[in-house]
Amino acid sequence: MNFHTRKWVKPEDLNPNGSLFGGSLLKWIDEEAAIYAIVQLENSRVVTKYISQIDFVSSAKQGDIIELGITATHFGRTSITLCCEVRNKITRKSILTIDKLVFVNMDRDGNPIPHGKTKIKYIEEQFEKEDDNDPRKN
Structure with a gap:
């Protein structure tokens, strides 16, 4: 699982019980x-199609730093399926898990279109590709 995004739980993110509001x-x-x-x-036109059961495992409180982990688990013809875990950055304690988030690749008119992808693309691969095309490097 790739944990890229971190959030700092602030007062405006809390519910009346003083813990992180699930909606936030x-x-x-x-x-x-x-x-x-x-x-x-590689398309800015994607839409959320489906989110499976959301399992709130524990809570976060004001001042906690949490991190969001996302990984692709399946590539359909026009869709991509992801899974997610949110955890406390310091303690590594799991806060939430979602087994399935499905996004659909869309064209300019809002119609699903094939994306042609079959595997996860890692950022390092993108930089290698860009370096290969850089005339200053050849």
């Missing part, structure tokens, strides 16, 4: 997962 966390997850899908599919 879900907003962060949807945004992070959409960005991950955009990068993987």
Whole structure:
């Protein structure tokens, strides 16, 4: 699982019980997962199609630093399926897990289109590709 995004739990993120409001966390997850899908599919037009059961394992409180982990688990013809874990950055204690988030690749008119991807693209691969095309490096 790749943990790229970190969030600092602030007062405006809390529910009346003084812990992290689930709605704030879900907003962060949807945004992070959409960005991950955009990068993987190389298309800024993706939409959230499905989010499976959300398992809140523990809570976070004001001042905690949490990190969001996202990994691609399946590439469909027009979709990408991801899984997610959110954990406390310091203690590594799991806060939430989601087994399936499905995003669909769209064209300009909002229709699903094939993306042609079959495996996770890591950022290092993108930099290697860019370096290969850089005339200053050859």
